[in-house]
Amino acid sequence: MKKVGIVGGGSTGHTLAAELSLRGHEVHLCDSEAYSEILEETARLGEIALTGSMGEGKAKIAMVTTDVGKALDGVDVVLCCTIANRDREAAEMIAPFLRPDSVVLLSSGGLGSLIYRRVFDAKGLTGVVVGETCGNLFPCRLVEPGLCRIGLPYSKKKAAAMPYSDTGKLIDAMAELYELEPAGSILECALNGPNLVGHIVLTLLNAGAIENAKEPYYVFQQGVCRSAMNLADAMWLEKKAVMDTLGLKYGPSSSVTYKKYLDPEVHEYDNFKQLAGPDQVTNRYISEDTPTLVCLFISVAEALGIDVPVFKAMVTVASAVNQTDYYAEGRTLKNLGLGALRGKEVLEFFQTQRGS
Incomplete structure (x- = not known):
């Protein structure tokens, strides 16, 4: 089982945290202080319930916090689920806590991994693998604190890394979490979103x-x-x-x-x-x-x-x-x-x- 860092205090972050936890992975859900209210409520509830196309279930999340460094310490992979408008902010936020060989996947990037790549390279993190999927991993909603609805079951997504030569590493690192197949580039992912x-x-x-x-x-x-x-x-x-x-x-x-x-x-x-x-x-x-x-x-x-x-x-x-x-x-x-x-x-x- 993987130790997974999920960055994003909204619907997708909460949904992935619950879905992966139900499958036995250790999940650390985090975001900035701007999301403290919802993350504190999730932590207080102690679990996230899922409903919708992936069935029903309740998952205990190993960690829910605004302490990004604590959340990302020792994780195997990082899933970023923030809105695209926050790409630079999110990349800057997580960069200090990445290992030289960390793997970062953006759920529906829209070329966001180009922005992350530039931030990481500027900080000397040239060995970090970063890429994105074609479309969000799940269409979902955080219906209310502690309850997420999944609109459609997971289907294999196309993904690519920036640079494209890292795509194989990206897909291999995510294999235990979600089945991905290589797209031709992050541009292809974005235009097919x-x-x-x-x-x-x-x-x-x-x-x-x-x-x-x-x-x-x-x-x-x-x-x-x-x-x-x-x-x-x-x-x-x-x-x-x-x-x-x-x-x-x-x-x-x-x-x-x-x-x-x-x-x-x-x-x-x-x-x-x-x-x-x-x-x-x-x-x-x-x-x-x-x-x-x-x-x-x-x-x-x-x-x-x-x-x-x-x-x-x-x-x-x-x-x-x-x-x-x-x-x-x-x-x-x-x-x-x-x-x-x-x-x-x-x-x-x-x-x-x-x-x-």
Whole structure:
């Protein structure tokens, strides 16, 4: 059994802590002082209950703390589950407590491992392995203190490291925890993340319902409609043009899954549709995924000379609604210091370079 450090005081951190503990691993759950209230409540309760697609269970967590150094002392691997907006902060927070050969996995990175790589290298931690998965390890919610709902059972995820040559080490280190398979690069992981299209589509089209809801809003059961499917299809066509140019594989439009949500004979998504949210249009569905994933995609398309007017329109609307210039502050190639890359150089960088 592994000793696992989990960084992240939100839904994913709590869910992974419970799920891994139930399988016999020793889990240390931690985050910064900003998460002291929820972590102290979890510690007081002494256990985390799971419900949803992975069954029912209650897990005792070996350690729950805001003392990051104590939590990461002697762990075999580190799973980082903070939102992408915190990537630099989280990397700086954990760096002092890593061993020279530590292995760090970001649950749904969105190129976050590039940022972690730069932080670690600047601190001389060049031997640390860092990478990310394509999409979150679990769609989940911390429903209330001590209770997490898993929306879908675990399915093998693609993952890659930065640099890509470390991918084998990353996958081997995680083998006892979660089965991963190699993606071609962290860029491939980011562009194939399920939240690239779905969150911005469903949130913006249902803004009025979300903001006026008197009860918790469930966008995956209340917000899916013909208009959302049409919009998702239009964005998928633009994504297809980019992925074809890069020579990368990609899945079908989100509309394929949306149709299943609406089919009363399909029950595999019943727990997923019970994941509440968003509760406002400034929710992370926009404030995290738009600057991190959608803006990244647009910048890659521009580097390839491909116009993506629907994606650009979505960012323009989201920026106007939330009075924030997401593209100016987003995780674009330019803002990552990679603005000079053009054409095939974009993918080659993530396949061959270290990240500095």
